[in-house]
Amino acid sequence: MESVDSEADLGTVPLVALNITVRNKLGLYLNPRSTVAADWMAVAEAMGFTYLEIQNYEERKNPTKTVLDDWQARTTDATVGKLLSILTEVERKDVVQDLRSLIDEDVRKYWENLKRAAEPPVQVHEVDSCLPRPLPKRCGITLEDDPEGSPELFDAFICYCQSDFKFVHEMIQELEQTKYKLKLCVFDRDVLPGSCVWTITSELIEKRCKRMVVVISDEYLDSDACDFQTKFALSLCPGARNKRLIPVVYKPMTKPFPSILRFLTICDFTRQCTQTWFWTRLAKALSLP
Numbered sequence: 001m002e003s004v005d006s007e008a009d010l011g012t013v014p015l016v017a018l019n020i021t022v023r024n025k026l027g028l029y030l031n032p033r034s035t036v037a038a039d040w041m042a043v044a045e046a047m048g049f050t051y052l053e054i055q056n057y058e059e060r061k062n063p064t065k066t067v068l069d070d071w072q073a074r075t076t077d078a079t080v081g082k083l084l085s086i087l088t089e090v091e092r093k094d095v096v097q098d099l100r101s102l103i104d105e106d107v108r109k110y111w112e113n114l115k116r117a118a119e120p121p122v123q124v125h126e127v128d129s130c131l132p133r134p135l136p137k138r139c140g141i142t143l144e145d146d147p148e149g150s151p152e153l154f155d156a157f158i159c160y161c162q163s164d165f166k167f168v169h170e171m172i173q174e175l176e177q178t179k180y181k182l183k184l185c186v187f188d189r190d191v192l193p194g195s196c197v198w199t200i201t202s203e204l205i206e207k208r209c210k211r212m213v214v215v216i217s218d219e220y221l222d223s224d225a226c227d228f229q230t231k232f233a234l235s236l237c238p239g240a241r242n243k244r245l246i247p248v249v250y251k252p253m254t255k256p257f258p259s260i261l262r263f264l265t266i267c268d269f270t271r272q273c274t275q276t277w278f279w280t281r282l283a284k285a286l287s288l289p
Helices: 020-030 040-046 051-057 063-074 080-089 093-118 162-175 197-208 224-236 272-287
Strands: 154-159 209-216 245-249
Touching: 020 040, 020 063, 020 093, 040 051, 040 063, 040 080, 051 063, 063 224, 080 093, 093 197, 154 197, 154 224, 154 272, 162 209, 162 272, 197 209, 197 224, 209 224, 209 272, 224 245, 245 272
Parallel strands: 154 209, 209 245
Antiparallel strands: none
8 A cells, every 4th residue: 555655744643543453453563571672661661651650551451552542642742653753763663564554544544534524515406407506605514503604512522322322311401401501512412414423523523512521431432433532632632731521430330441531530420429519510611611
């Protein structure tokens, strides 16, 4: 496959472009401790992680993926180009060569999605005997969108799995239908069918919603859609410096909490002692300018 270097500078492609498959394959190369070749520890050190942080990552099942997720969350310097540079710097050109075709494919898809999001949809005139009717300047993507007016805006985008929708419904009742009167973007309720899911979610998260609530559960950890939405939102605000993401845990989990969100304050519904203040705290966080 032809390299994408000629199409775009990899230094401008955020690490979020690399999907779970590539991250897991990087782990297959870098997770095993080796006295000959540089492993994930050398990569983490080159990324600027401290000795203490690296020691803590040893407890992780896939330390390479954890390092990549945390690096992406904490700095704007986390790009595909920088990752390839670090792998070359620690003399792991074998990893670059073996995975380059997969990385190039992910980068190609990333640029295609950006172009698709930026371009207006192709309009097809109706075929009849009448003169073509004027088409709206902008097509709506949500139920309340007015193609002739301003786009519909929301206080928060809700990132969730289908298995967690019962809790999302409770969230709607507590935050929209009470004194808080917040406006939530719930994909299954608010988005019109028929358009590219990735393009729509990107626009909603980046341009239409002030915050994003991430409903964390075991099922969330296995969802490619939730993974994309979370990493895309983090790529817009590395380190969550503008408090854009709010993790919510509403039921006990058997799997480890996602490392990419562990530095954020959690809104925990599982603790009986704090349930009284749960909705008030969440509503206040979503109401901030």
